[in-house]
Amino acid sequence: MRTAYQYKLRPTKQQVVEIDRWLAMLCSQYNYLLARRFDWYEQNRCPIDACPLVCHLPELRENPDYYSQKKTLPNLKKTHPHYGEIYSQVLQDVVKRVKVTFDRFLSGDSNGKRSGRPRFKPRDRYRTFTYPQMKDDCIQGNLVVLPKLGSIKLILHRPIPEGFKVKTASVTKKADGYYLTLSLEDEAVPTVKPDINPELITGIDMGLKEFLTTSEGEAVPIPQHYRKSQKRLRVIQKRVSRRKKGSSRRRKTVKQLGNQHKKIADKRKDFHFKTAKQLLSRYDVVAHEDLNLKGLSKSRLGKSVHDAGWSSFLSILSNKAENAGLLVVAVNPKNTSQDCSSCGVKVPKKLHERWHSCQCGCSLDRDHNAAINIKNRAEGHPVLKAHRVSEAIAGFGEKPTP
Numbered sequence: 001m002r003t004a005y006q007y008k009l010r011p012t013k014q015q016v017v018e019i020d021r022w023l024a025m026l027c028s029q030y031n032y033l034l035a036r037r038f039d040w041y042e043q044n045r046c047p048i049d050a051c052p053l054v055c056h057l058p059e060l061r062e063n064p065d066y067y068s069q070k071k072t073l074p075n076l077k078k079t080h081p082h083y084g085e086i087y088s089q090v091l092q093d094v095v096k097r098v099k100v101t102f103d104r105f106l107s108g109d110s111n112g113k114r115s116g117r118p119r120f121k122p123r124d125r126y127r128t129f130t131y132p133q134m135k136d137d138c139i140q141g142n143l144v145v146l147p148k149l150g151s152i153k154l155i156l157h158r159p160i161p162e163g164f165k166v167k168t169a170s171v172t173k174k175a176d177g178y179y180l181t182l183s184l185e186d187e188a189v190p191t192v193k194p195d196i197n198p199e200l201i202t203g204i205d206m207g208l209k210e211f212l213t214t215s216e217g218e219a220v221p222i223p224q225h226y227r228k229s230q231k232r233l234r235v236i237q238k239r240v241s242r243r244k245k246g247s248s249r250r251r252k253t254v255k256q257l258g259n260q261h262k263k264i265a266d267k268r269k270d271f272h273f274k275t276a277k278q279l280l281s282r283y284d285v286v287a288h289e290d291l292n293l294k295g296l297s298k299s300r301l302g303k304s305v306h307d308a309g310w311s312s313f314l315s316i317l318s319n320k321a322e323n324a325g326l327l328v329v330a331v332n333p334k335n336t337s338q339d340c341s342s343c344g345v346k347v348p349k350k351l352h353e354r355w356h357s358c359q360c361g362c363s364l365d366r367d368h369n370a371a372i373n374i375k376n377r378a379e380g381h382p383v384l385k386a387h388r389v390s391e392a393i394a395g396f397g398e399k400p401t402p
């Protein structure tokens with residue numbers, strides 16, 4: 001199982017200077033490599049409708065790819081010796097980053113979702129560099145040993161969990177300081193605990209009105225502080241746009257804006273963790289709609305607005321469940337809000353219709369109905385089925401023979 005832990009770093013002034021210098025150098029290398037890719041792409045692609053039937057094919061230049069770009073690095077170190085001061089694997093990781101962004105632009109991610117044209121990054125937007133390989137003993141007391149940067153103090157607010165190995169480490173500059181993100185791996189395969197109770201199951205419907213509704217009809221509202229901090233964000237945003245570009249007053253407000261964004265992100269994460277904990281303390285199995293499924297129905301279009309928030313909540317939820325040996329099931333989202341949860345008949349409703357009432361007499365809140373459908377779809381999950389069968393056999397064996 002893979003998980004990530006984040007710690008705050010306490011670098012010395014000298015280390016801060018060094019980290020910032022690395023970020024600046026890596027940023028310009030990133031932009032350079034990206035430019036080479038665009039260059040080739042613009043020169044060699046042929047928009048089919050503008051192509052004459054008979055045309056001269058120009059000699060194709062070698063397409064810069066991951067390997068050829070990686071090969072340019074030794075030369076870079078010769079022409080720009082200060083790049084030699086960066087740990088080589090960190091520099092190589094930039095090539096990989098360019099590859100990943102460019103691939104996602106051309107062919108899309110695993111779900112076939114293409115992202116937009118990659119952008120060149122200004123220096124203050126290039127905030128992370130990664131060590132793709134870390135030694136087992138890289139954490140010593142409250143110090144982390146990063147090759148070529150040295151030992152940096154960190155606040156180890158929680159120990160690295162037992163049985164986990166540090167795989168990669170990233171240093172990130174955020175609004176309020178520097179952070180270290182460790183990617184940890186545990187070779188043991190996660191297992192569902194043997195005494196999981198298939199009856200303790202709930203379905204959750206994620207909505208815009210409430211954050212989520214369970215199949216028991218309970219709703220978890222979107223916290224009030226969300227709206228409050230969003231309002232404050234807008235106030236600061238306005239303040240930024242009123243100040244003159246390049247002025248120190250503007251720079252100060254931009255810093256304020258960054259802090260506010262960080263605050264909101266922290267609050268949201270905290271809310272996600274608490275909600276996940278609450279759910280898993282009461283249920284052994286949680287079912288939700290699969291957000292990654294293609295061909296989403298119309299009624300779900302409106303939901304994409306909050307998508308980012310949901311997917312991070314779901315990853316927290318399934319991570320937590322995995323750790324506890326519990327089960328989180330993703331089900332097909334098709335028509336969950338349209339179908340009747342009691343008789344299965346499709347009852348079409350528009351987005352604004354908040355109530356589900358069916359001819360069979362079933363009358364429920366729209367989200368509650370959807371949550372029950374989600375729960376019902378998860379009942380057929382193989383792990384739960386297997387569990388029921390084994391329980392039935394065990395129950396049969398206990399029966400006293402007459």
Ligand SMILES: [Zn+2]
Nearest residue numbers: 340343358360
């Ligand atoms: Zn019905």
